[in-house]
Amino acid sequence: MKNLKVAPTEKKAALLDSALSLFVKQGFHATSTASIAKAAGVATGTLFHHFPSKDAILNELFINIKQSFADSIIQTSQLTGNIEQDANTLWQSAIDWAIANPLKQTFFLQFSFSVEINPSIRQQAMNEILGFIVELIEQGLKQNVIADFPVPLLLENCHGQYLAAIRFFTDNPQLGQDSTYRQASFQLFWRAMKK
Structure with a gap:
């Protein structure tokens, strides 16, 4: 069975969804970009491909x-x-x-x-x-x-x-x-x- 690739727009949406949840739960300053990427199931580099900063x-x-x-x-x-x-x-x-x-x-x-x-x-x-x-x-x-x-x-x-x-x-x-x-x-x- 082939691994299905997640479309870039889906990755961006996953990052935004993860950021929403983490910002609400932990606050802006306590949330790292690494934790957003991890919660979205993507590499931190992928996060920076879509967003230059937190x-x-x-x-x-x-x-x-x-x-x-x-x-x-x-x-x-x-x-x-x-x-x-x-x-x-x-x-x-x-x-x-x-x-x-x-x-x-x-x-x-x-x-x-x-x-x-x-x-x-x-x-x-x-x-x-x-x-x-x-x-x-x-x-x-x-x-x-x-x-x-x-x-x-x-x-x-x-x-x-x-x-x-x-x-x-x-x-x-x-x-x-x-x-x-x-x-x-x-x-x-x-x-x-x-x-």
Whole structure:
């Protein structure tokens, strides 16, 4: 029987999956590139073929997970043009994603404000990948529904409010499907945003 070779993209995916698990479990600084390679079942040289550094792994992981998050909530959200209703729909879809992807969500809780994430990567995630949220905020400003504050500040507020809600639901998983708590989490967020 022949040994099946693993495609380079599969090796890269295995490295990212291993890094995700190890970064969440051990932290960024306690995780070595050798341990990531070993957990992925590849040589350390293979890791450096795909990533020039551990920082590069972290930044790519951050972008990939943020893209997965954005794709999921866009696909599961039917928007109507009503700013508050659409914000609630996106909020609830984001919480659903977090509950369905606990390891990835824990990664966000640990690394969203980390100095290890390159500022340009953070900007790309917030302004490009989550551009639909920027558009919703801008529409809300035009319709005089959202408080008239700078968009970057509103976007950071959205992010912080979401992480706070997810931390609560992570710490209290039994409440993750409780509609009272879910709706309350949105109302807390919305009160900080609305005019």
